[in-house]
Amino acid sequence: MEIEWDEIKRFANLRKHGYDLAEAGMVFETPYLIDLDLRRDYGEDRWIVLGYLKGDLIVLVYTDRGEKARIISLRKATLKERRIYEKRITYRL
Template sequence: MKFEWNEKKNQINYEKHGLRFEDAELVFESKPISFKDDRENYGEERFITLGELKNRVVVVVHTQRDLLTRIISMRKANEREKKIYFKRLKEIG
């Protein structure tokens, strides 16, 4: 899996959430749980992935562009998202 992102947005994300898009690859190497983000019409298909990074659950919002995964945002998961993540992990064994 190859990744890309907007570097300015990466810097803004780091200042706001303390997470760098470069680390998204580690989230996808953990035990990721992904689902389509259809809350709004974004003009492209978006996905939300919950996974682990440095012993905490994080949320990565991304889209697919050809063979590239474009990172849109990354942040720590809230309590509701953590519950969803661990529940789904338990369900899939």
Template sequence: MKLSWDEAKRRATLEQRGLEFADATEAFGRLEYIIEDNRRDYGERRYISVGYIRARLCVLVWTPRDGGRHIISMRKANAREQERYKAWTESRR
């Protein structure tokens, strides 16, 4: 899968959160919960994905771009998001 990102944002996320954008392929390649982020008009379609990266449940915001996914942000999932993901995965069984 083709990934892209803003390099300054990638470095800041790695420094502040210990998360590497390049590792997003782990979440995108596994069972991944995706919803469209339509809370406001961003000028482009944005999606929120929740999935595991290195045994840590993470939330990724991304947009389709140039045939791939352009990562906007990445962070550890909070307790509410973890519960939603758990319920979603259990409903798929």
């Protein structure tokens, strides 16, 4: 999957969360979970991905832009999100 991001958002995310949006594609190379983000209407479909990046379980949010995934955010998963991942990924395997 080809990814893209906003450079200003990339540096803001790196400063705030310590993760580089340019590395987000690596999450799709690990066992991951993906769900449609239904928390609110963003005017476009947004996807929430739980997967690993450099040994950390992270949350990746993106939207489809044609053939590309536009990365919105990338941050470390909360304890609640870790439990969801562990329960669902074990069930999938």
